[in-house]
Every structure is written in structure tokens, then in C-alpha cells.
Amino acid sequence: MAYPKPATFTRTLLCLALWLGTLQVLPAQDNTRYLLDQAHRLFEAGHYAEALEGFSQYLNGKPEDFAIQLKAAICLYQLNRLPEARKILLFLSEQRVDERDEAWFFLARVAHASHQFRQAIDYYKEFLRLAPKDHPYREMVKDEIRRCALGMQLLLEPESAVVENLGEGINTPDDEFAPIPSPNYADRLYFSAIRPGNVGGARTDNDLPDPVLGHFFADMFSAAVLNGQWSGVAPLSYLLNSPLHEVALDFSDDGTRLYFFRGQTLFSGDVLVDTFRTSLARQYYTPVLFDGPARPWEGDCDLFFFNDTTLLFASRRPGGYGGLDLYVSQYR
Numbered sequence: 001m002a003y004p005k006p007a008t009f010t011r012t013l014l015c016l017a018l019w020l021g022t023l024q025v026l027p028a029q030d031n032t033r034y035l036l037d038q039a040h041r042l043f044e045a046g047h048y049a050e051a052l053e054g055f056s057q058y059l060n061g062k063p064e065d066f067a068i069q070l071k072a073a074i075c076l077y078q079l080n081r082l083p084e085a086r087k088i089l090l091f092l093s094e095q096r097v098d099e100r101d102e103a104w105f106f107l108a109r110v111a112h113a114s115h116q117f118r119q120a121i122d123y124y125k126e127f128l129r130l131a132p133k134d135h136p137y138r139e140m141v142k143d144e145i146r147r148c149a150l151g152m153q154l155l156l157e158p159e160s161a162v163v164e165n166l167g168e169g170i171n172t173p174d175d176e177f178a179p180i181p182s183p184n185y186a187d188r189l190y191f192s193a194i195r196p197g198n199v200g201g202a203r204t205d206n207d208l209p210d211p212v213l214g215h216f217f218a219d220m221f222s223a224a225v226l227n228g229q230w231s232g233v234a235p236l237s238y239l240l241n242s243p244l245h246e247v248a249l250d251f252s253d254d255g256t257r258l259y260f261f262r263g264q265t266l267f268s269g270d271v272l273v274d275t276f277r278t279s280l281a282r283q284y285y286t287p288v289l290f291d292g293p294a295r296p297w298e299g300d301c302d303l304f305f306f307n308d309t310t311l312l313f314a315s316r317r318p319g320g321y322g323g324l325d326l327y328v329s330q331y332r
Helices: 006-044 048-061 066-078 082-093 100-113 117-130 138-155
Strands: 175-181 188-194 219-226 229-235 245-251 258-265 268-274 301-306 310-315 325-330
Touching: 006 048, 006 066, 048 066, 066 082, 066 100, 082 100, 100 117, 100 138, 117 138, 175 245, 188 245, 219 245, 245 301, 258 301
Parallel strands: none
Antiparallel strands: 175 188, 188 219, 219 229, 245 258, 258 268, 301 310, 310 325
């Protein structure tokens, strides 16, 4: 048997090792590319917590990718993790990179959200200095500078009210909104929320199930005070919450009727009335349409009921001044 010469044998082993190494690197590259693509899709869908996880894993291997560092910082800002976002953005603002103007913009947003209005103005102005003349944020930033100036004035005035977060018994990283105090129970609160677990699951804009990139629809919830803290959050009946958006609007003065919105979007649907029947009676009953002047199916929104006789709402209906206008209607 003829054995290969030592040099030839060594070259063969080296080529084999390189080939095997390539087989290992290619799947790793594919996994990294998939991880990053998925994080980008989650980011565009507004799933910032999940996107941040993907960006963070990617940055463990490529910490010098400034564009992804910016995306991670934006996720932190959207999740209200402001000190962490600020640390990354300050670093990016000092680099000679394409993302520098965006870093200044979000530095300003972080300072603005922290009520550091003087600092926010400086950051906004630095963004305007660096950003292209046709940058879509420019006009909005000029308005934000005016708001910061007003904020500085308000900070000099004595506080007329105390603003307090209701705490983690009610609030989550998702959206809680439209709070309504119960007219009958001082320790009870109703609100709406868009969060995991809502009826219908996560779906696309085309109403197709998508647990990864889909979004949840709003459901209505109740909460009560226990030992001085808001807790006991529970969804309203499955006969009220549906796979569509449901948003609590108001109660009648005596608390016997709940007015709520239901629609495929938050800006187009119907206003319904529920009369708090028993669970057994609800099986044979569906909420009735509210008979009033507002037309939510045509985009009327933000309905506010007062004393059972006055209705305030916003509308883009013809005859207005442009955009959303405010309307009032009184029952006679």
C-alpha cells in the first residue's frame, strides 16, 4: 500500500479541517442572519421587548454594529428603560457614524420623557444641526422644542396636583388606557388594555392569527383596591370582550348601563350599551347599539358622556375645520 507523503498528508488534513470548519460557520451565519431578520420584523411590529432580546443576542457577537445598537436603544426607550437607553445613545452620539443624528433625536426624547427640558432642547437642536434638511422629524422637533420651553415654565409654578402611577397591580409593559371609575363602588376601576391573553390572540392587520408578529386587540378589565393597592385585575365577561377591540367609554349616572366601543380598529366600529345582566341572562342577550348622533363606523371617536344627556366626541365629518374637530350633542 502506498502511503501519502507527510507534506501531502498534512495538506489533506488542513483542507479537511477548513472544510469542516466551514460547515460549522455556515449554519452559525444563517442562524445569526435569521435572528437579526426576526428582530427587525418584531421591531417593525412594535414588539420591542422581543426585538430587544434578538438585537442583544446579535450584539453579543457583533458589538461594533452601531445601527443595531441604535435599534436596541430605541427598544429600551419604548420600554421606558430610559437610563439604559441614554447610556447607549450617549455613546453613539460621540461616534462618527451615520446613526449619529438619530442618536441625538432619541437622546432628546429620553430627556424630554424624564422632564429634563433644558437638556432635551439642547439635544433637539443638535439633531437639527446634524440631520438632513429633508429629514421627516425636523418639523416635529421644532414643535417639541416649544413644548419643552413650556415645560420649563410649568416647572417653576407650584404643583397643583399629585400624579401617581397606579402600580404594577394594573400597569404592564403593554398599553393600559381609558380608565373609568365605578359610579357605584369607590374601590373599583374599569379600563381597557391591549395585552397578551386577550380574546382572539395575536393577529395581523388582515385578521389572521400570528403569535409572533401579530398584535393583540383591546379588551375591557376591572380592578379593585385591596390593602391600599390596586389589584385583582380581571377581564370583563367573554360575552362583552370579543376578538375585536373593546374600549370602555362611560357609565350612566346610576351605574346600570355601560357604554363601550367595539370595532376592527380603534377608529371605526360601533358604540354598544350593556345593562349588567346576570351571567345566565347574558347567554340570551347581546349588547344593543347606542342610538345617538355619533357615527363611530365612520371614524367618530373619543366619546364622552355627561349626565346622561350630553355627548362630546371628535369627528372628521364634512363641514368641519379640517382633521379631528370637537362636537357636542344634547339629548332632548
